Amino acid sequence: MIEQRGKGYEYCRPGSWEELAAILCKAEAGVMFLAGGTDLAVDLRTGKKSCAHLVDLKGLTELQGIAETAAEEGKKGEICIGSLTSIHQLEINPLLQEKAAALPEAACQLGSRQVRNRATLGGNLANASPTADTAAPLLVLDAFLELWSPSGSRHIPVEDLWQKAGKTFLAADEIIRQITLPLAPGRGTAFMKLGPRQAMDIAIINAAASLELEDGRISQVRIALGGAGERPLRMKQAEAFLLGKEATAEHFAQAGVLAAQESSPRSSRRASREYRLATIPVLTERVLLKALSRLS
Amino acid sequence: MEHKEANSRKIKLLVNNVAREDTVPVDLRLADYLRDWLNLKSVKEGCGVGDCGACTVLLDGKAVVSCIIMAVEADGSSIVTLEGLAAEGKMSDLQEAFLAKGAVQCGFCTPGMIMTAAGLLAENPQPTAEEIKRAVAGNLCRCTGYQKIIEAVLYTAEIRNQKD
Numbered sequence: 001m002i003e004q005r006g007k008g009y010e011y012c013r014p015g016s017w018e019e020l021a022a023i024l025c026k027a028e029a030g031v032m033f034l035a036g037g038t039d040l041a042v043d044l045r046t047g048k049k050s051c052a053h054l055v056d057l058k059g060l061t062e063l064q065g066i067a068e069t070a071a072e073e074g075k076k077g078e079i080c081i082g083s084l085t086s087i088h089q090l091e092i093n094p095l096l097q098e099k100a101a102a103l104p105e106a107a108c109q110l111g112s113r114q115v116r117n118r119a120t121l122g123g124n125l126a127n128a129s130p131t132a133d134t135a136a137p138l139l140v141l142d143a144f145l146e147l148w149s150p151s152g153s154r155h156i157p158v159e160d161l162w163q164k165a166g167k168t169f170l171a172a173d174e175i176i177r178q179i180t181l182p183l184a185p186g187r188g189t190a191f192m193k194l195g196p197r198q199a200m201d202i203a204i205i206n207a208a209a210s211l212e213l214e215d216g217r218i219s220q221v222r223i224a225l226g227g228a229g230e231r232p233l234r235m236k237q238a239e240a241f242l243l244g245k246e247a248t249a250e251h252f253a254q255a256g257v258l259a260a261q262e263s264s265p266r267s268s269r270r271a272s273r274e275y276r277l278a279t280i281p282v283l284t285e286r287v288l289l290k291a292l293s294r295l296s
Numbered sequence: 297m298e299h300k301e302a303n304s305r306k307i308k309l310l311v312n313n314v315a316r317e318d319t320v321p322v323d324l325r326l327a328d329y330l331r332d333w334l335n336l337k338s339v340k341e342g343c344g345v346g347d348c349g350a351c352t353v354l355l356d357g358k359a360v361v362s363c364i365i366m367a368v369e370a371d372g373s374s375i376v377t378l379e380g381l382a383a384e385g386k387m388s389d390l391q392e393a394f395l396a397k398g399a400v401q402c403g404f405c406t407p408g409m410i411m412t413a414a415g416l417l418a419e420n421p422q423p424t425a426e427e428i429k430r431a432v433a434g435n436l437c438r439c440t441g442y443q444k445i446i447e448a449v450l451y452t453a454e455i456r457n458q459k460d
Contacts, residue, residue: 011305037364041364042345044323112347113412113432114359114360114361117360118361199434
């Protein structure tokens, strides 16, 4: 049984942006944001994390939801996801299933049903785990984030969110407000995860890929891996190798070898560095084949 | 390190359809609020870190693990525990199915299993065995009696389907 520690924070649940801004301007330091809390609640209790002010974002109901903006002349269509949308909502959303399959595919493999009902997309990203299941799909979907703080909002590619394990580039008073996925109609995307159990596990490594073909050759490709470094990473050498080539299993296997070369996994209690390096080529090849199978 | 007393906050919520108003410490877990404050003993603490599912309850109709949610976070919501499934002392069809199919061994995981199944059936009235397995992946049965549990949920769906 875990001993109860980490007491002594103030809790608030602002219901509007004005209220949130006022709280953040008044609080001097030690602010922590609470979304689904599936990781943070445990960390606060064990004392792994502590804060002076726990700011629950669930009062901002507009942070939940998934909506499509149709393509217009000169502008691609996109899907906008509020940062507090639950992982379960991603899993069952028909729009995402049809147009960004890698994301619901990852969502349905994250944690347990109870955790997916509670955990949020923004929370999974801001938690900055190198194996966050939603990270690799967002990298291959070219997602960008709208960040908000009392001093204004800004947009960044999802790739620029993470520094290292557990650490983002978000300012102390900054939150993720929205995740935007630009739509690409001719694209096939996929996600795969390696772990000892088929459910409930944190990945040893996970992988996502997106592919587009033109006249039988690869005209666009994205590969992203979790667990291959201290943050979720795009495998840009492997991508460059595949560009313009035919989409064959042999080329995908070669791309997998390149992906292992540009990875720098660490050893953890879940798996050794060597095991990760040995499995990265296999998972990379398989996820590319799966993305290819979704093209036709 | 100074050990400051936790702050308190007033919460209003529905628990098993009864309106409640309590002032709770901000770090009181929902599981402890339900079990210790409201005496709802079906809510069990197994692991305390959200992995075993023994403390599963429905929050606004969705199965959640109440050991990793603070009571203050449930302010304004509706909670159903196993006690809430048995209206006026009569067990629900799902509970009856667990008995009929012998899906109860030591019983520790049973309330959580039933609440997860209740959440699943509300969303998907005709789940396949595979979907049930996936749904209860976060509920650990230390007696390993999973097969009977899956049968009980399938049986409930079947009975409900015959009635429609």
